[in-house]
Amino acid sequence: MTTAARPTWAPAKGGNEQGGTRIFGPSGKYSSRDLAAHTSLKPRKEGQQTQEELQKRNLRDELEERERKHYSSKDKSYVEDRDRRKSSSLLLEGSKRDAEDKIVAREIDADDSDMEPKSDDESDEDDDDDDTEALMAELERIKKERAEDKLRKERQQAEEEAKMKEAELMRGNPLINMNNSGSFNVKRRWDDDVVFKNQARGEIKTPKRFINDTIRSDFHRKFLHRYMK
Structure with a gap:
């Protein structure tokens, strides 16, 4: 790689300071990429759902309102069922509260509880x-x-x-079991007396030979004998 396009931090000068004996201090130059950038986060502005705005909003009511609009647009009976369930839940809560108010607290003496006989x-x-x-x-x-x-x-x-x-x-084990009347001879194979076994044992095989002539070769002679006789 050539160094012709690189900047010259210490240009060569003629005279006594020529060559590698020149002494110079550290450079004070630096690249723009070494500068610190993006030192602060981008804050939210008003109207961009800041933390104060979210604390003032009731997200549950907004979600229920969106659900009501969605289901009411598809099914009109959804609003009636929802109102009926809400009213029934309010009635149940009121009845439970009334029952709790009617309960009378009863103080029991510890000595009386210890002296009670077993039922x-x-x-x-x-x-x-x-x-x-x-x-x-x-x-x-x-x-x-x-x-x-x-x-x-x-x-x-x-x-x-x-x-x-x-x-x-x-x-x-035949050596240990001597009472067995069988002999120690090796049993015959199942194909010892087969009719068509070793049929080509007595035939004389003609040895293959190589003849460097296509007309007088054995293959050519066999071909002529088979197809040209």
Whole structure:
């Protein structure tokens, strides 16, 4: 890459200062791209939904109003249903408030509450708790017995399978199982006495030869014998 188009910060001058022995201070020049830019954010102006304007607006009412206009343009019965639901919710809130106002607070002495005898319902609950604990204990005992039975059966089954496998291995080895009347000869193959086996065993194959002549080659002779006789 050529350096002809680059600016000369320290131009060469003739004389004693010519060459690389010239001493000069650091340059005070800098590029415009090194300057700080966009140092402040762009603030919102009035009418551009500033924070104060959003705090003054009721967004819920605006959303409901837009929904009402949208659904009312499609279905006219939506407005009636909405008004009916709103009135029913107001009635429910009023009835709940009246019921809460009618409730009379009753103070109960701590000593009186401690001295109250147990009712029949509480005694029945205690009996039910005892019965439940007994049933849970019985259930745990039954589960434990079933788990033990399952482990015992699995162990017995594994032992039986190991014995059967060992017996099969003993019967399969002819050197160990001498009671077998069979001989140690190798069995014949299934295709030893097939009729059409080794048909070309006695035929004499003519060796292939290479003749550098297209007229006297074996292929040409066979071709003439087949198609030109």
